Amino acid sequence: MLKTKEVVLMSRNPVLREKDRWPAQKPSVLIFDVNETLLDFEAMNPLFERVFGDKKVMREWLGHLFMYSMTITLSGLYADFWAIGAGCFEMVGTIHGIDVTPQDTKALRQAMRTMPAHGDCEEGLQLLKDAGFRMVTLTNSPMTPGEKTPLQNAGLDRFFVKQYSIENCRAYKPAGSTYHFVAQDLEVAPADCCMVAAHVWDTIGGRAAGMAGGLITRLGNAVLPIPGLPQPNAIGATLPDLARDIIGQWR
Structure with missing residues (x-):
């Protein structure tokens, strides 16, 4: 239903x-x-709620992840998907004035692997x-x-x-x-x-x-x-x- x-x-x-x-x-x-x-990417909402204080930031990060993976390919370059995910995570942190720690990035990769x-x-x-x-x-x-x-x-x-x-x-x-x-x-x-x-x-x-x-x-x-x-x-x-x-x- x-x-x-x-x-x-x-x-x-x-x-x-x-x-x-x-x-x-x-x-x-x-x-x-x-x-x-x-x-289900929504399973990562608690991580974004903890780091950014707003679970909606997950969708913002996801949009950057898709956009920059495509950008890298269109530019004739290549980077590992996990690396792009971590880089976008830190970038979104900078945008929001949040200090993303290595522990946060490690938690993100684990969450991406276990959705x-x-x-x-x-x-x-x-x-x-x-x-x-x-x-x-x-x-x-x-x-x-x-x-x-x-x-x-x-x-x-x-x-x-x-x-x-x-x-x-x-x-x-x-x-x-x-x-x-x-x-x-x-x-x-x-x-x-x-x-x-x-x-x-x-x-x-x-x-x-x-x-x-x-x-x-x-x-x-x-x-x-x-x-x-x-x-x-x-x-x-x-x-x-x-x-x-x-x-x-x-x-």
């Missing part, structure tokens, strides 16, 4: 032009984003698995040898045949090379894949790379109705809603 805020969000989504839903084949592979799509899954994930992923889709993940978070991945810590790794990180390409999403790397490694055409994310910038990246797109409009996310830009082929306020749309179209 949808939460009230989710129903309101869906009702406010604008009607999309059908010609902006670029045609898609029936994908057999679903490529899932991890951060915020599957894992819980959204409550709707298991149901949605099980629906898609039962429907016969092959599922993998593609995340900005690097793999650390000898340590569990954030997905493993959240207990969702069993649904996926493989976990990919952008560090293989040394470029952050939505760079086209990241999506093409996954398709090539799986030995499938981009058209055989659907990029699933809670972020429009990620579905645009996947669509521009030749994939279908699936958008979860979790609280704080919505479609971007700009004429001429590729829109998601499937949309849902929750992962089970999106799963039912995907299954209805492609199974």
Whole structure:
């Protein structure tokens, strides 16, 4: 059952032009984003409440994290995702006049690695698995040898045949090379894949790379109705809603 805020969000989504839903084949592979799509960033609110005295600063930091990871790629440079997260944490501290300590930064990295899954994930992923889709993940978070991945810590790794990180390409999403790397490694055409994310910038990246797109409009996310830009082929306020749309179209 949808939460009230989710129903309101869906009702406010604008009607999309059908010609902006670029045609898609029936994908057999679903490529899932991890951060915020599957894992709940809101779990870090207590850390930001403690450090900044305001949990809303988490969203400010997250926006910087996404923006500067993309900026680094567009500039032809590369830095580790954890390093970008820590640097943005300290930068936001400077903006707010807060002295961020090394202990705070250590706590941030631990929190980023151990975020819980959204409550709707298991149901949605099980629906898609039962429907016969092959599922993998593609995340900005690097793999650390000898340590569990954030997905493993959240207990969702069993649904996926493989976990990919952008560090293989040394470029952050939505760079086209990241999506093409996954398709090539799986030995499938981009058209055989659907990029699933809670972020429009990620579905645009996947669509521009030749994939279908699936958008979860979790609280704080919505479609971007700009004429001429590729829109998601499937949309849902929750992962089970999106799963039912995907299954209805492609199974």
